[in-house]
Amino acid sequence: MIPTVTELFEDFDDISDLAEGLDDPSPGARIMAVIELADSADPAAIPHLARAITDVDASVRKQAAQALTDFDGPDTAAALVSVLKDPEPSVIEAAAISLTELKDPTSGNAILPHLDDEDEVKLAACLAGIKELRRPEALGPAINALQHRSTTVRVQAVGVIGWLQDEAALPALREAAKDADKLVRRTALAALGFSNSEHAEATLVNGLVDSEWMVRESAAETLAKTGGASCVEALRIALDDEFWQVRLKAVRSLGRLGATDAALQIAPMMDIPVPNLRKECAAVLGELAVPETAQFLEKYADDADPDVRKNVRWALEKLAA
Numbered sequence: 515m516i517p518t519v520t521e522l523f524e525d526f527d528d529i530s531d532l533a534e535g536l537d538d539p540s541p542g543a544r545i546m547a548v549i550e551l552a553d554s555a556d557p558a559a560i561p562h563l564a565r566a567i568t569d570v571d572a573s574v575r576k577q578a579a580q581a582l583t584d585f586d587g588p589d590t591a592a593a594l595v596s597v598l599k600d601p602e603p604s605v606i607e608a609a610a611i612s613l614t615e616l617k618d619p620t621s622g623n624a625i626l627p628h629l630d631d632e633d634e635v636k637l638a639a640c641l642a643g644i645k646e647l648r649r650p651e652a653l654g655p656a657i658n659a660l661q662h663r664s665t666t667v668r669v670q671a672v673g674v675i676g677w678l679q680d681e682a683a684l685p686a687l688r689e690a691a692k693d694a695d696k697l698v699r700r701t702a703l704a705a706l707g708f709s710n711s712e713h714a715e716a717t718l719v720n721g722l723v724d725s726e727w728m729v730r731e732s733a734a735e736t737l738a739k740t741g742g743a744s745c746v747e748a749l750r751i752a753l754d755d756e757f758w759q760v761r762l763k764a765v766r767s768l769g770r771l772g773a774t775d776a777a778l779q780i781a782p783m784m785d786i787p788v789p790n791l792r793k794e795c796a797a798v799l800g801e802l803a804v805p806e807t808a809q810f811l812e813k814y815a816d817d818a819d820p821d822v823r824k825n826v827r828w829a830l831e832k833l834a835a
Contacts, residue, residue, distance in 0.1 A: 529554060533562040541571040548574065552581035560585050564593035567609075572602040579608035583615045591616055591624035591643070598628075598636040606635060613643030622649040629655035634664040641670035645677050653678050657686045665695045672698060676705025684709055688717045696726040703732040707739040714740050719748045727757040734760055738767035746773045753779055758788045765791070769798030777804035784810045789819040796822060800829030808833050 535547025551559040566578035594609045625644045631637045659671035675683045690702035703721045706714045721733030752764035768776045799807045814826045
């Protein structure tokens, strides 16, 4: 018999009784108290967990930071932010991860005042925490953070801007796409996916010739979201990239853009000995449904890779139809 919700929680003691364990002289007992408070799933446990996050023992503080992952709201955010300068790195890491789990936009109230903090670890964690909360007030600080010396901070700042999807931030993202660090450039190009601006498309096309393949891969993937017919030629050139990962994303984007003229350029790529690439090519050839590509697909109807076989047979059915 499946227990009811009431029965599932009837074994939990009163929150105040559970919290008494936080005063036990044994760190192990205090950790158990933190776990029990978290398991209660009762918002009334938040103040007690906030107290535990200041415990003298680092293992208790870390457990409390992890436990707050299951809660939300300004009080939870404030408790997590408070330990982002903890002397124990593992505590900071746990708090930073919990911050990214916040979903209540009001949680941002406790984070916004710290978006100009001089400590780069704290600043990066706060930017990561507020990203999915989509607080418009974070846009200005995020743009400012693009000038920070820390690569991690700049990457997180780009993430905030990308989630806000504000066209006013387009110049800042285009500038970030020229950052000295490849991870910042890659993240900036991905963030441009919200914009249909010709300036965004031009930046992405430029990204296809970046010196780092991961940046080119990001540009090739994002062009399917922002680009029009004018970017098809650039993607067709990317089909000859030396890295198959870039070619795969270029193939996918051409398929999403319905670039039937590229089908006969994609078809010979079925002969490349990379199953993931063959699988993608087969799927796109089916989407484009150009009859002349059937001969390239038929060669792989019995491919050793089951995913390739599945896509090839599906594509042949599309062509036959």
